[in-house]
Amino acid sequence: MQVSSRFSIGVHILSLLGAYPDAENTSEYMAGSIGANPVVVRNVTGMLRRAGLVATQQGVAGTRLVKPLEEITLRDVYGAVRAVEDGNLFGFHPNPHPNCLVGGNIEATLEREFTAAQAAMENRLAQTTLQEVVRKLREAASGRPPGDSTHC
Amino acid sequence: MQVSSRFSIGVHILSLLGAYPDAENTSEYMAGSIGANPVVVRNVTGMLRRAGLVATQQGVAGTRLVKPLEEITLRDVYGAVRAVEDGNLFGFHPNPHPNCLVGGNIEATLEREFTAAQAAMENRLAQTTLQEVVRKLREAASGRPPGDSTHC
DNA sequence: ACTTATTGTAACTATTATTGTTACAATCGG
DNA sequence: CCGATTGTAACAATAATAGTTACAATAAGT
Numbered sequence: 336m337q338v339s340s341r342f343s344i345g346v347h348i349l350s351l352l353g354a355y356p357d358a359e360n361t362s363e364y365m366a367g368s369i370g371a372n373p374v375v376v377r378n379v380t381g382m383l384r385r386a387g388l389v390a391t392q393q394g395v396a397g398t399r400l401v402k403p404l405e406e407i408t409l410r411d412v413y414g415a416v417r418a419v420e421d422g423n424l425f426g427f428h429p430n431p432h433p434n435c436l437v438g439g440n441i442e443a444t445l446e447r448e449f450t451a452a453q454a455a456m457e458n459r460l461a462q463t464t465l466q467e468v469v470r471k472l473r474e475a476a477s478g479r480p481p482g483d484s485t486h487c
Numbered sequence: 488m489q490v491s492s493r494f495s496i497g498v499h500i501l502s503l504l505g506a507y508p509d510a511e512n513t514s515e516y517m518a519g520s521i522g523a524n525p526v527v528v529r530n531v532t533g534m535l536r537r538a539g540l541v542a543t544q545q546g547v548a549g550t551r552l553v554k555p556l557e558e559i560t561l562r563d564v565y566g567a568v569r570a571v572e573d574g575n576l577f578g579f580h581p582n583p584h585p586n587c588l589v590g591g592n593i594e595a596t597l598e599r600e601f602t603a604a605q606a607a608m609e610n611r612l613a614q615t616t617l618q619e620v621v622r623k624l625r626e627a628a629s630g631r632p633p634g635d636s637t638h639c
Numbered sequence: 640a641c642t643t644a645t646t647g648t649a650a651c652t653a654t655t656a657t658t659g660t661t662a663c664a665a666t667c668g669g
Numbered sequence: 670c671c672g673a674t675t676g677t678a679a680c681a682a683t684a685a686t687a688g689t690t691a692c693a694a695t696a697a698g699t
Contacts, residue, residue: 340578370582394666426492430522438520440627456608475592546695
């Protein structure tokens, strides 16, 4: 099992919007940078829009940021794209025997542990803003052959 | 997406072994407590065996612990049952455009963030031993109607 | 030996989530 | 009014999970 790549696609979209705020950034265009289908990009963009991170308008080309990148963390994107179903990272076997020391109490006991582990992961994501991501992208690009920095 | 319930099943199995070390604990029996098919139990038990946590013998009824529960953490079980494919919790969109500030650098940049977040989660799991889990199961059972503590 | 029970494993099915794709209505700009 | 774009539904392909049946391998008890 893996967290859906909608998460990385969402980060990619927001990074494009932040790095190239004056570009048109249509779904077709961003799909070329992401390497995915434009419909997938529109779907993820819709999730970011419903989370209040970007704005779009039907019939008008492009997506634009609503909040500055320093106010958006990886945790926000993760939540926006529903990277994890129902917010529960850990699955649970559904029919433990209730009349049993183990079966009757394991769900409540493990749920606390699972919640704590998931929170640790999400708190780490909350420590990185999209602004830092774009800064690191620029740092990485500076150590590479020229031409990489073109809006593509 | 969700971590496979093999994880919670693995914890359930080890908890039964720890709570009832003198019982026979056949796959059929444990399947009754877990509420799953005996073959699923044997498959998860096989993963725990290959991780060096339990021992079984073909033809001989029962599974037994190899290590004491205080030396087994939730992280060990999580790793044993391959709760996460290839060790990579976060999926990534596979074809970003390489000739692009964002597309050419996002994978390496995000990988560090994803690795850190995943490590935070796994480190939290490593803080809880199976002995603690069994202790909490007993605590939870003590606040319940009698009969719950029977080996079932 | 022979019978019986259990483990280990393969094979198949059903279900679900993800991703890509086509199609089309709704909307806006020129 | 035309053309382009977004929003969304519908469908297919793929993959992972979980349940189930089946059976070989192995060991214990008689």
